[in-house]
Amino acid sequence: MTRITAFAGLLCVCLVMVAGAADRVGNARLFPFPLVEAERMITRWFAASSFQTSVAETGGGDKQVRAQKAAEEWKIVLKPSSPLNTEVSARCSVAGVDDAVKLETFWAALDRYAKGSQQVKGESRPAAAARDWSAPTAVLRHQEATVCLENTAGTGHIQLSGFVCDDSGLILTTAHDMKEHSALTVITGDGRRFHGRTVKLDHLRDLALIQTGFRPGHTISPARGRLTLDLGETIYAIGCPQGTLGDVYVGTVNSPPRLANAMPLWQVGMTVFPGSSGSPVFDGRGNLVGVIKGRFRGTNWIGFLIPVSIVLEFLGR
Numbered sequence: 001m002t003r004i005t006a007f008a009g010l011l012c013v014c015l016v017m018v019a020g021a022a023d024r025v026g027n028a029r030l031f032p033f034p035l036v037e038a039e040r041m042i043t044r045w046f047a048a049s050s051f052q053t054s055v056a057e058t059g060g061g062d063k064q065v066r067a068q069k070a071a072e073e074w075k076i077v078l079k080p081s082s083p084l085n086t087e088v089s090a091r092c093s094v095a096g097v098d099d100a101v102k103l104e105t106f107w108a109a110l111d112r113y114a115k116g117s118q119q120v121k122g123e124s125r126p127a128a129a130a131r132d133w134s135a136p137t138a139v140l141r142h143q144e145a146t147v148c149l150e151n152t153a154g155t156g157h158i159q160l161s162g163f164v165c166d167d168s169g170l171i172l173t174t175a176h177d178m179k180e181h182s183a184l185t186v187i188t189g190d191g192r193r194f195h196g197r198t199v200k201l202d203h204l205r206d207l208a209l210i211q212t213g214f215r216p217g218h219t220i221s222p223a224r225g226r227l228t229l230d231l232g233e234t235i236y237a238i239g240c241p242q243g244t245l246g247d248v249y250v251g252t253v254n255s256p257p258r259l260a261n262a263m264p265l266w267q268v269g270m271t272v273f274p275g276s277s278g279s280p281v282f283d284g285r286g287n288l289v290g291v292i293k294g295r296f297r298g299t300n301w302i303g304f305l306i307p308v309s310i311v312l313e314f315l316g317r
Contacts, residue, residue, distance in 0.1 A: 028079075028089035031110055033296055034304070035078050036258045036267075038086040039063055041113055042076060045106075061259060071095040072102070080261045135248045138286030139236045143248075144218045146280065148187040148240035149173055149196070149210065161239030161279040161292070162186075162210065163220045165315075171210040172222070172311065173278035174293060175201050178208055186212045189245050200314075205263065206293055206306060207314040220280055223317055225288035225308035229253045235268060237292055237303075239279025249276070257307060265304040266290055272303040281305055 031038060039055060046053050046067040051074070053067045058077070067074040072094050079087040088110065092102045142163070149171070151158040162173035171186065180201055186194040196212035229235070230253065237249045251270025258265055268281075272295035279292040290305030 028077075028087045029107065029110070030081055030085055030087050032085055033113075034258070034260050034265075035061070035063065035080045035086045036255075036260070037296065037302075038078050038088060038110075039065065041110070042078075042088075043067075045109055046074070061262065072099075074106075082261050135236055135250065136284050136286065138284070139238070139248065139282045141218065142220055142280065142282065142286065143189060143238055143246050145216050145220045146189070146238045146240070146245065147171060147214070148245045148275075149278070150185045150187065151178070151182055158184075159240075159275045160277050161241070161245075161275060163238075163278075163280045164214065164216050164218075165209075165222055166219055167215075169212050169214050169216075170199075171196065171212060171214075172280075172291065172315075173208050173210060174291065174306075175203050175206050175208040176277070176294075184210060186210065186214055187240075187245065188214060188216070202314050204261075205310050205314050207291070207311065209315075220288055222288060222308055222311045222315060225311070226283060227307070227309050229266060229283070229289055231256065234284055235270070235281050235289060236284070237270060237272075237276065237279045237281045239276050239292065241271075241273035241275040241279075244275075249279075251303065260304075263310065264307055265293060266307060268303045268305055269301060270303040271301060276303075 042065055043053050043055065051067040051069045053065060056064050058064050061080050063078045065076040065078065074090065074092050076088065076090045081087045090103060090106055092099045092106065145164045147162050147164065149160040149162050158177050160173050162171045165172040178198055178201060180198060182198045184196045186196040194212045194214045196210040198208050199211045200209040233253045235251055235253060239247065241247060249271050251268045253266060254269045255267035258267060272292060276292050277294055280288055281290045281292060283289050288308055290307050291311060293304045293306050296302035
């Protein structure tokens with residue numbers, strides 16, 4: 001089954017790592033969207049009210065946004081807390097006097113954006129996803145090597161996508177919400193279930209390897225993946241969003257890689273539902289180009305991919 005989306009606008013990744021409102025961190029607040037999107041939202045919010053804005057790098061991946069209109073001046077610092085979360089600290093002054101009322105208006109705007117109830121002026125929301133049965137054969141042949149992963153131990157239910165990456169049956173997926181030696185259930189496309197456990201975990205790269213007894217007739221080798229993508233290029237993801245294995249989602253690359261917490265991520269316009277995290281992503285010729293990390297919180301049409309180069313680093317190749 002194939003579903004398609006137009007453009008973009010973050011799982012847990014599917015864990016999207018979903019949070020409706022901001023968490024406070026000291027004098028700052030933590031918001032569930034990446035730094036690059038926080039910067040874009042904030043600068044457009046000020047521009048819509050005729051402020052003059054500027055953005056400067058301040059080291060360590062942090063950015064400072066300054067906005068001014070007449071006697072009103074804003075200073076905002078953005079810090080990447082994780083690839084999909086940004087710590088925001090802000091100060092507003094009018095004629096040199098701090099204005100707490102205006103500051104609360106700013107926090108409220110960010111909260112609404114995080115909940116997905118407000119669109120930034122100039123952002124267009126894509127049409128609803130539609131079925132498409134024309135995914136290339138070179139992509140569809142990889143369905144056999146994709147799996148669903150479930151873990152019901154502990155306090156909650158974890159459901160991810162993954163794929164068999166070598167002949168020994170090792171499965172690659174994302175690492176968030178997983179622990180060393182976690183026990184999981186691996187579900188194949190024909191309904192078979194296998195026991196699996198984590199044998200390698202890297203929370204910085206957000207990747208994990210699962211050992212299992214599953215031996216498919218087909219594997220997806222990262223070593224034969226593609227390291228670069230073109231803006232506007234069509235891409236395809238295969239996974240088990242919401243527990244449905246084998247769905248193919250079509251999207252486009254809409255941004256060059258962005259550094260988030262020192263890790264590059266591709267931004268794509270693609271439907272990303274809970275359960276999509278860990279899905280392999282391919283170009284039109286069936287070459288692996290990345291792994292779904294998650295989606296933009298409050299939306300399901302902006303996704304983030306872990307590049308093949310990071311996968312190869314994780315695997316030590």
